[in-house]
Amino acid sequence: MQKKERYQSLLNYFRAQQPEPETELHYTNPYELLVAVILSAQCTDKRVNMVTPALFERFPTPAHLAASHFDEVFPLIKSISYPNNKAKHLIGMAQMLVNEFNSEVPAGVETLQKLPGVGRKTANVIASVVYNAPAMAVDTHVFRVSKRLGLVSQTAKTPLEVEKQLVKNIPQEDIPKAHHWLILHGRYVCLARSPKCGSCEITAWCRYYEKKHPISPKNT
DNA sequence: ATCCCGAGGG
DNA sequence: CCCTCTGGAT
Numbered sequence: 001m002q003k004k005e006r007y008q009s010l011l012n013y014f015r016a017q018q019p020e021p022e023t024e025l026h027y028t029n030p031y032e033l034l035v036a037v038i039l040s041a042q043c044t045d046k047r048v049n050m051v052t053p054a055l056f057e058r059f060p061t062p063a064h065l066a067a068s069h070f071d072e073v074f075p076l077i078k079s080i081s082y083p084n085n086k087a088k089h090l091i092g093m094a095q096m097l098v099n100e101f102n103s104e105v106p107a108g109v110e111t112l113q114k115l116p117g118v119g120r121k122t123a124n125v126i127a128s129v130v131y132n133a134p135a136m137a138v139d140t141h142v143f144r145v146s147k148r149l150g151l152v153s154q155t156a157k158t159p160l161e162v163e164k165q166l167v168k169n170i171p172q173e174d175i176p177k178a179h180h181w182l183i184l185h186g187r188y189v190c191l192a193r194s195p196k197c198g199s200c201e202i203t204a205w206c207r208y209y210e211k212k213h214p215i216s217p218k219n220t
Numbered sequence: 221a222t223c224c225c226g227a228g229g230g
Numbered sequence: 231c232c233c234t235c236t237g238g239a240t
Contacts, residue, residue, distance in 0.1 A: 023225085024225085025225080037225075038226090038227090040224085040225050040226085041224090041225080041226035041227065042223085042224055042225095042226060042227095042235090042236080042237090043224055043225085043226095043237080043238085044223090044224050044225085044238085044239080045224085045225065046224095046239095047224085047237085047238070047239085048225090078237085079237065079238075080236090080237065080238085081224075081226090081235085081236055081237055081238080082226090082227090082234095082235050082236050082237080083235095083236075083237080084235070084236080085227075085228080085234095085235055085236085086227095086235095089227080089228095116227095116228095117226090117227065117228090118227085119226060119227045119228080120226090120227090121225075121226060121227085122225090122226075122227085125225070137225070138225095139224090139225035139226080140223080140224070140225070140226085141224090141225065142225080159226090179225090180225095183225060186225090187224090187225085191223095192222080192223060192224085193222065193223070193240085
């Protein structure tokens with residue numbers, strides 16, 4: 001199957017399933033999303049959503065967070081991964097927002113990456129979700145699912161490689177949605193350890209499934 | 221033992 | 231490129 005056809009088939013399927021996918025992180029403004037995405041590194045969205053309500057109540061704006069102390073932030077995020085690093089990153093991030101960006105979340109990926117705790121993946125999430133920019137954030141789900149579905153080359157080794165190939169092949173206006181489609185498929189169907197191929201509706205286009213269920217070469 | 225919407229530093 | 235950070239679920 002040709003690459004273009006594979007992309008079109010899969011995008012059509014996902015669009016039919018969920019025309020307007022959304023983040024499962026809970027937030028009400030760009031600042032809250034930025035905090036939630038920083039917290040989500042190597043942690044499930046569900047667990048992040050358990051700590052953010054108290055966090056947002058205590059620190060409703062970047063100024064509140066910027067003026068806080070490590071010992072005020074740490075206890076509130078203690079139950080998620082890397083609370084030590086993340087507490088420091090959150091405060092530093094808020095201070096930079098206040099001091100350099102007038103307490104607003106900047107739009108550009110390059111600028112976003114200057115914020116403490118914000119790497120390429122987080123910057124791409126903000127750019128695409130908040131500003132609807134054609135930026136593809138490649139997290140563990142997008143990385144795994146893209147390779148299994150044959151959207152990118154099987155030899156791709158880094159998230160950046162996968163990102164470039166996806167951006168090149170997905171229509172610009174679909175990129176923010178495709179990001180969520182791939183994540184949701186990865187989270188609920190195409191699981192890392194034991195993917196639910198039995199209930200998956202797109203195995204016909206899946207390289208991983210092909211490999212696991214090879215068609216016997218009868219008459220070739 | 222492996223995974224979860226990674227980032228920073230060596 | 232590698233390593234460390236580091237909690238909870240499966």
